[in-house]
Amino acid sequence: MEKSLNWREFVITRLVKASGYSAILFVALIFFFLVREGLPTFWKADITSLLSTRWYPIEEYYGILPLITGSLIVTLGATLVAVPLGIGTAVYISEIAPRWMREILKPLVELLGGLPSVVLGFLGILLLSPFLRVFLDLPTGLTALTGSLLLGGIAVPTVVSVAEDALDAVPRAYREGAWALGATRWQTIWRVTFPAARSGVLTAIMLGIGRAIGETMTVMMVTGNAPVLALKLGSLFSPVRTMTATIAAEMGEVASGSTHYHVLFFIGMVLFLISMGVNIAASSVVFRAKKRAERILS
Amino acid sequence: MKRLLSLNRHLVQQIGYTALTLMAVATVLPIIAVVIYILIQGLPAISTEFLTGFPHDGMRAGGILPAIIGTLYLTVGTAIFSVPLGIAAAIYLAEYASDTPLTRTIRIAIINLAGIPSVVYGLFGLGLFVIFLNFGTSILAASLTLSIMTLPVIISTAEESLRSVPQAFRTVSISLGATRWQTIRRIVLKEALPGILTGVILGLERAAGETAPILFTGAAFFLPRLPHSPFDATMALPYHLFVISTQVPEMPIQIQYGTALVLLVFVLTMNVIATVIRSRARAKRQW
Numbered sequence: 386m387e388k389s390l391n392w393r394e395f396v397i398t399r400l401v402k403a404s405g406y407s408a409i410l411f412v413a414l415i416f417f418f419l420v421r422e423g424l425p426t427f428w429k430a431d432i433t434s435l436l437s438t439r440w441y442p443i444e445e446y447y448g449i450l451p452l453i454t455g456s457l458i459v460t461l462g463a464t465l466v467a468v469p470l471g472i473g474t475a476v477y478i479s480e481i482a483p484r485w486m487r488e489i490l491k492p493l494v495e496l497l498g499g500l501p502s503v504v505l506g507f508l509g510i511l512l513l514s515p516f517l518r519v520f521l522d523l524p525t526g527l528t529a530l531t532g533s534l535l536l537g538g539i540a541v542p543t544v545v546s547v548a549e550d551a552l553d554a555v556p557r558a559y560r561e562g563a564w565a566l567g568a569t570r571w572q573t574i575w576r577v578t579f580p581a582a583r584s585g586v587l588t589a590i591m592l593g594i595g596r597a598i599g600e601t602m603t604v605m606m607v608t609g610n611a612p613v614l615a616l617k618l619g620s621l622f623s624p625v626r627t628m629t630a631t632i633a634a635e636m637g638e639v640a641s642g643s644t645h646y647h648v649l650f651f652i653g654m655v656l657f658l659i660s661m662g663v664n665i666a667a668s669s670v671v672f673r674a675k676k677r678a679e680r681i682l683s
Numbered sequence: 684m685k686r687l688l689s690l691n692r693h694l695v696q697q698i699g700y701t702a703l704t705l706m707a708v709a710t711v712l713p714i715i716a717v718v719i720y721i722l723i724q725g726l727p728a729i730s731t732e733f734l735t736g737f738p739h740d741g742m743r744a745g746g747i748l749p750a751i752i753g754t755l756y757l758t759v760g761t762a763i764f765s766v767p768l769g770i771a772a773a774i775y776l777a778e779y780a781s782d783t784p785l786t787r788t789i790r791i792a793i794i795n796l797a798g799i800p801s802v803v804y805g806l807f808g809l810g811l812f813v814i815f816l817n818f819g820t821s822i823l824a825a826s827l828t829l830s831i832m833t834l835p836v837i838i839s840t841a842e843e844s845l846r847s848v849p850q851a852f853r854t855v856s857i858s859l860g861a862t863r864w865q866t867i868r869r870i871v872l873k874e875a876l877p878g879i880l881t882g883v884i885l886g887l888e889r890a891a892g893e894t895a896p897i898l899f900t901g902a903a904f905f906l907p908r909l910p911h912s913p914f915d916a917t918m919a920l921p922y923h924l925f926v927i928s929t930q931v932p933e934m935p936i937q938i939q940y941g942t943a944l945v946l947l948v949f950v951l952t953m954n955v956i957a958t959v960i961r962s963r964a965r966a967k968r969q970w
Contacts, residue, residue, distance in 0.1 A: 393864075394862050394863070394864045397864050398779070398863075398864065400771060401771045401772075401774050401775045401778075401779060402775055402779065404767075404768050404771035404772040404774075404775060405771070405772045405775030405776055405779070405780060405789055406789065407768060407772060408772060408789050408792040408793045408796060408834065408835075408838065409788055409789055409792045411792070411796060411831050411834070412792045412795050412796060414807070414811060415799065415803070415804075415807045415831075418806075418807050418810035418811050418815070419803070419806065419807065419810070421810065422806075422810050469706065470706055470709060470710050471710070473702070473703050473706030473707065473710075474703075474706055474707045474710045474711075476703055477703040477704060477706065477707040478707065481700055481703055481704070482707070488962075490707060490711060492954075492958045493711045493714055493715070494710065494711065494714075495885075495954070495958070496714060496718075496951070496954055497710075497714045499885065499888045499889060499892065499950055499953075499954050500714070500717070500892070500947075500950070501891075501892030501893070501894070501921050501924075501946060501947075501950060502892070502893075502894070503892070503894045503921045503922075503924050503925050503946075504717075504721070504892075504921075504924065504943055504946060504947060505717075506925070506928075507924055507925075507928045507939065507943055508717060508720075508721075508943075510928055510929070511928075511936075511939075512720075538713065541710055545710070569692050569693060569695075569696045570696060571692070571695060571696035571699045571700070572692065572696075574699075575699075592798070595798050596798075598800070599798070599799070599800025599801065599802075599803070600800070600801075601800065601801055601802040601894075601895040602894045602895055602921075602925060606925070606928070606929055629800055629802045629895070632802050632803075632805075632806065633802050633805070633895055633898055636805070636806070636809070636898070636899050637898060637899055641814060649806070650806055650810070653802070653803045653806040653807075656800050656802075656803050657799060657800075657803050660795070660798040660799050660800060660803075661795050661798070661799075663798060664794050664795050664797070664798040665791065665794075665795070667794075668790075668791065668794050
């Protein structure tokens with residue numbers, strides 16, 4: 386009895402440990418398969434074609450610059466929507482809202498995070514884009530702006546939850562100290578609580594941007610899918626094509642092993658590296674902040 | 684000006700509060716509006732035939748049964764792989780792992796998994812499951828892809844929930860002669876269960892609504908019959924909504940809204956269940 390128990394314990398501990406390590410394995414596997422299928426791009430397509438401004442795979446033009454600028458402009462727009470709204474909402478939930486209000490707001494924001502992106506894209510096609518076309522008098526409503534607005538909505542829950550955690554983590558004593566010195570609640574929020582939570586708020590913004598740049602379905606459905614170089618602010622009002630949408634729209638139709646196939650994997654590799662960069666940067670901000678807090682407390 | 688402001692600091696606070704309240708309203712109101720709007724527009728489409736029939740006339744008529752069943756299969760398939768693995772990984776991080784460079788690497792890996800764009804998961808699933816392991820475009824390949832995507836959500840919520848169980852519970856159990864695993868299984872897991880369940884459901888909710896990861900790993904445009912085995916491709920609600928709202932010309936608007944409504948109800952139900960479990964557990968908790 387005693388012995389079999391030990392044996393079971395041993396096996397289970399090993400299994401649990403292996404599961405823990407599996408996260409590393411999966412990231413490695415994902416990277417490996419993206420590289421394996423993406424790297425042949427370099428000898429199948431020529432580099433000048435990759436860096437050109439024309440994406441027209443049927444005639445072997447694989448310029449990814451329009452796709453990158455497309456992703457950037459939509460993400461920039463989304464950030465302009467999501468950051469103020471997300472941080473404002475986080476401050477409201479964490480510092481101002483009465484308890485009952487908080488209990489309503491938090492699940493609602495979470496709900497937004499769970500809304501399938503395809504539903505938002507669907508409403509974007511049917512409601513938002515016709516509205517923007519008429520309202521702004523554009524030739525088409527399927528523009529970078531439409532994508533930005535919806536994407537902003539998708540990024541909001543990420544910003545809210547991370548920023549709210551950061552604000553919550555500010556010790557209550559900070560606020561009480563400020564109140565005791567005669568500061569109003571508002572002054573306390575902006576001059577004490579918010580600066581103390583700064584690094585967490587920065588993380589929230591970065592993760593929000595990461596969420597926006599990786600979003601696929603909504604963007605594919607509402608941005609018009611035109612791979613045009615988007616360099617001016619005016620491009621916000623014309624159709625664009627993002628990296629994610631290109632993969633999603635074209636991968637289903639390419640022959641596995643063709644140049645086009647490898648280029649799409651290459652774009653996936655670029656997206657993977659971007660998201661990895663954003664996430665490592667965001668988490669290192671948090672780690673540093675934690676260390677600083679530990680130093681202060683010790 | 685500055686003096687004026689500081690004299691009127693209560694006015695400033697009033698203005699600030701109002702602005703933030705408006706922002707919160709601007710965030711939340713569209714969510715409520717979206718849900719209500721889809722409910723109103725979609726409800727007339729809902730009928731027994733719509734829910735239990737197959738699409739016909741190039742999907743412009745009939746029901747969406749294969750898409751509903753497909754999403755159920757995919758959600759269950761995702762749960763089979765991601766729930767045990769995710770909870771085990773969380774147990775490792777919360778109960779066994781010490782703060783070593785390797786543990787930190789695991790954490791960074793989880794953060795990275797959470798940030799990888801869904802379409803990149805699709806590419807990965809295509810490369811590994813569909814082509815390399817030769818599962819083909821199938822429920823199995825799509826479920827595995829969705830599982831890995833769901834994993835970070837489950838791991839991080841489950842770990843948080845395990846960590847919130849007071850240390851004293853473990854100490855007492857071990858001092859009574861229980862082994863570490865017995866303590867985890869009978870005491871810690873039991874106490875952390877509602878939190879873990881909430882995380883699992885929220886993770887699966889995301890998986891159920893995703894389209895991009897299944898685009899090239901398991902989703903079928905149209906199938907005249909239900910899938911018979913895990914190696915069959917399947918229709919799925921989110922992909923079906925994408926197809927009928929962008930790829931099919933002259934699609935009746937009502938069927939589109941009806942499909943959106945069914946998908947929304949599917950996802951919302953999971954969301955509400957998760958929220959209820961969590962708030963109930965919080966109310967009952969004595970520590």
